[in-house]
Amino acid sequence: MEKVVEMRGITKIFPTVIANNDVDFSLYKGEIQALVGENGAGKTTLMSILYGMNQPIDSGRIFINGKEERIYHPHVAINKGIGMVHQHFMLVPSFTVSENIVLGHEKRKNGILLDKEEAIKITKEISKKHGFLVAPMARVQDLPLGIQQRIEILKLLYRGTDILILDEPTAVLTPQEIKELFSTIRSLVSEGRSIVFITHKLPEVMAISDRVTVMRKGRITGVLETKKTTMKEIAKLMVGREVLFQVEKEEPHFKGVVLELNNIKALSDRILLAVNGVSLKVQAGEILGIAGIEGNGQTELAEVVTGLRPLVSGEIIFQSKNINKASPRQRREMGIAHIPEDRLKTGISIDATIQDNLVMGAHYKKPLARGIHRYLRQTKDYAEKLINEYDIRTANQNLPTISLSGGNLQRLVIAREFSFDSKLLIISQPTRGIDIGSIEFLHEKILSMRDKGNAILLISADLDEIYALSDRIAVMYEGEMVGEFHPDEIGREELGLYMTGAKREN
Template structure:
């Protein structure tokens, strides 16, 4: 088959790190090729080189056999390369059609020919099997629809090669399936697709070949049909990985956290948490599923004292913690693994030993008469660093020097070592590799087994299904359903996550059975 892209010996260096180290990559016409690797492995950097956002220190790029220099994204677009970034680049108060033609508008005289733009968008959407309204305003459509707009934007500019960076990170299961169909339609038209991801399940279902990158180097190139999830995980991390969560049935006890009719606003003053009711018991993991932006972040911020609620009631072990300070909530027995480790979890310029006692720094044995006991602090830090396998040269290095996965492990170590009655884990494995995921999952289950209450928030449905004993689904600021794990599956959760009702699904199942 024809090679549409060849990258030979690409080396890209940033201060203090070699992001790509003599990397070779090739893409064939009409294939979906996955770039797989742990966080920070160099996947996105390599594609940013191909798209002209970075210039390599050395190496060559050939398009259809011709050696080229791609100086900037405009060069890449002219050569038929389109890139959909992880964070979309859309004008939110423009329509779908206006966003797609932006910068390449059809004109009638000096004016934008909006009718021609809408017609062009309808034609290209129909050609590739996209179901989208060209007149809809971006801020009024779902994240999955916004992603389609980004893909159509690239296709409208003549992209033959499409790079999708972490395309499934914010999609519902149904939208992921739809994306798979879109990719197949693109391939049928002779287009080539590069997916950047670390989600092994989607690699297996969406790709023809996989190039695995570890620490800036290629560790393997395999045909998807000749490999397995276990083999890919091993190539990605460099050792065998336990991918399934090993846990016995839960043994729930008393209710530790009770949330009643909670109301809270977001940063713009709009309702974000809209009458939430929740109960978390000792000895269980309650998972909260939902697409990003449905009030999960604001709910956790209220529960941890980072945001004031408008009204409602929050009780922890019969104690009222509604609108209390973060210090009071921590002292009441709450541990918190925040969704943004760098903004909320660590002080990056502080040492690991200083970060290891955040939240308990005012208590014995770390503090006496408001004076810190650094001998005790460092003994403690060294112990939890060893216990939680935080990879670091010493406890003295700043938190900023650690990889994302090791920063996350330090936070998990600190919060679990507080011995909380309630552990709130928000996106506990976001952006970490499968090795760190395996470790963090094991520790969360151990907390449950030692009769702690665990509240887990994750946008990864696989993680919710693997860890939870009960699953609450949030949509539009409300809990729209709570299912026992044994009754939950991807289809049911996907319907609830999209704002649908399980009653219709049950009616369809009954009809099918009749």
């Protein structure tokens, strides 16, 4: 088979890390290759180098179609037929679809820039040719992310790209959009193009790729044929140890309603009705998973229940008591723990020490204190125990919290919230930005909190997580609960219809 890309001995050193360490990578004509690895493994860096970004590199050579090239700028890459869709799209939101497609590549006729009519014509032609339906005159900012991504791809196709790099393209898509993207990818390779598909979702790797290259800490740890490997093997190469995919989950034992919401309403920061008449119940010993595309009121829902956001109307009943008027602190004292999605924003005080953050909320009570007297030894032991149990990597609990890396910061918040005597846990996007080794650990912890009798409200945009943990699934769409299911009774595709508002229960 013909190699369209060959990268040899690529090394890229950033001030604090070797992002690519003597990496060899190749891509065959007509193949879909998955590039996988945990956050920070070096995937984006490697592909950015191929796309002429991240220059200069420290060493390495790049061959395109067998010929050595110096790709010192994206213009060079595009000239060689290489294009990249970044994790964060690079379209101009206020421009129309057609303006975005021709932007930076306007053909000049007799030295005159292309006019709008011409741009629309080109967009129609190119979208017809590839069977993508887009509205040329629509403004990009009004379009869903799935369509915006399509426009990024079209833009590359317009430039004549035949080597496409997609950096975590499914992260922002619904199940339907993912299905459409996969069929797009298949049709692009059937026309002879080659694709690099960056992801850390292994079911996607199995579903779409021909080969898989695995990276870990800047190095290649494996190059495999998808048909001849398993998710387990790939995960092991990614993480450096065995990973269990199925968390052991016992049948739930329901022990009475802990939280009841009756027709609650709340506003978003932009003063729109973000939670629009939600009613639900969560029992002790169960996990209610709230599925939904982000921005449908889930964040506001969590904040209203924890008291961080005012309630407009309705009732919040916790252990048979109306807590509408209780402050966040009072709710915490009653046993409502909260893991917010933005751990930095509301989870911790970054300037305080690691110990201070770990014991916060427990520090003024038995056994760490009596009256105004704080027991320093007990406090230190308490923090040390959490550091060990949650594997928070730090040299010393008296260091400022800001010294922790992102993953360790997450563990700190979780350690604190899981360690006090809670009755209800509100957990938002618990594994966002966490690597797969830690996801397994966290999922086990969440299930053990359930089995200890906590009622758990789990908000997650990740359907794998929703299915792995939930005893019941409720779908939130535009501030309302549009359906409630047992995980066994509904498939992802159908759940996706509820998430996008295409379907709802009465």
